[in-house]
Amino acid sequence: MNRSEQVAVITGAASGIGSGLARAALARGMRVVLADIDEAALQTFAATLDGPVSSCTVDVRDPASVEALADHAYAAFGQVDLLFNNAGVLIGGKSWDIPADKWAWQLQVNVLGVVHGIASFVPRMIAAGRPARVINTGSMASFIAAPYMGPYSASKFAVLAISETLALELQGEQAPVSVSVLCPGPVQTDIFRETVTMQDDTTSDRTVGMMRDITVNQGITPDELAARAFAGIDEGQFWIIPQPDPLDTLYRQRAEAMLERRNPGIAMPG
Template identity: 40%
Template sequence: MSASVKAFRGGTAVITGAAAGVGAGLARHAALALGMNVVLVDVDESALERTCAEITDDGGRATPAVTDVRDADAVQSLADRVTKESGPPRLLVNNAGVLQFGYLWDVPVANWERLVSVNIDGVFHGVRAFMPHLLAQSEPAWVLNMASIGAVAAWPLQTPYIMSKHAVLALTECLHQEVALAGARHIRVSAVLPGAVTSRIFDDAGGVDSGDLSAAEREREEMFRVRERAISPEEAAATILSQAADGEFYIVTQPESVLGAMRDRAAQLTARRAPAPPRSRFVTPQPE
């Protein structure tokens, strides 16, 4: 029996942003490979229903929970309901996230506020709503917050997203210490830093309404090319939950790229070296 099966089998998992992408991959793996009862959380009701149906058709246990992670009261109601019906979750994954392209000064205020409320507030709401339930019991539990390779890098034309993932990483590092300080040894907190994983996050990312529209769209096209080298959500999920079961704090899906980014970041900070933008992003294409 694998460590992840031993750790998670029979427990309840709550996964936000679970209708598609890595969230759906985590839900499928948790339900079908690990035998968990999975509560899938998302705002996209139709996609959520489809993903749940796929899991149940394959013999897994999946329940949809249409919830906006930006709404603290809605997330609290979800936590209370799940705990009442199934007990505190063994696995909580705060995964919901959105992306934004374009120069920072061109980003619409509404897009900035939406990204911050999903990517940062959504993680806070999940922790705040579920943690008291986890603290009140003694069974082992795992809290995974979805950061990104972007949490240890600085990348132009995606500033709101990169900023949010730095924030999630810092939140998770501090939360890990607070859980230890509170003496809650049964709760394990991890930061997940995946590299490129196949999803629609680049398709659905916000753009800009004015300013340099072409820069935003060129960045989107560049990310489409990155996606061609991405791993599948299922592969990412198996790696993430295996490392979680092994007790890793920094969970990485592609060590060669993510650990490389960590080393580069550490070297840059130690040398007090200002980040340099990739030249190709700032060169105006010449007409053919």
């Protein structure tokens, strides 16, 4: 299909990785639906873009809101070829310190947001009877359970499971709809804007701060991430792992630890 005919819907589009995906999609001649909960940021970002763009405020936690996004996208452009279930949030802290409502928030956005995207778009993609792809943003946290990232890792492991399941189900249906799971390492975004503040213990604060510093100082840019993501999409990859070095090493270590029944320990790339 000519890319200029394609339509991409991107959640979490007002910031970070979503904004990079939007710029990359437009640069490829696609039409783009920008969706985000932050209406002001969405409008500000949309104003920086040049091309066929339609914006829609959405809260991916709410199935009705995501259904309205699907209605909006099909009304605006008549089709959807790429759905990026990308909106995500992160709060660091010890598993037992993170308040229940913050656990719930991360699981609602990161897990149910993806589930709602699938529910509202996949039946329409199947009915359209033409090639389409769902790209769910996982993370290196889909493979590695890092300390002080309990809800986030739980959510991203779930995104991986949901993506694999969906791919198998669509194959079973012989549907023309494909699936990718996009698992970035550090990318320079504001994702670490909120963490749980510890009163009397700085271990988790230090660790989460270190992860934030790695993200900001050593991460690739959202535009570079988007270029690698689209390269994976072009190749029809399910596993889009944009920073294989050094993350493949960590994933291999984890797989070997499981197979050798080794107890969890903090592994660094080596």
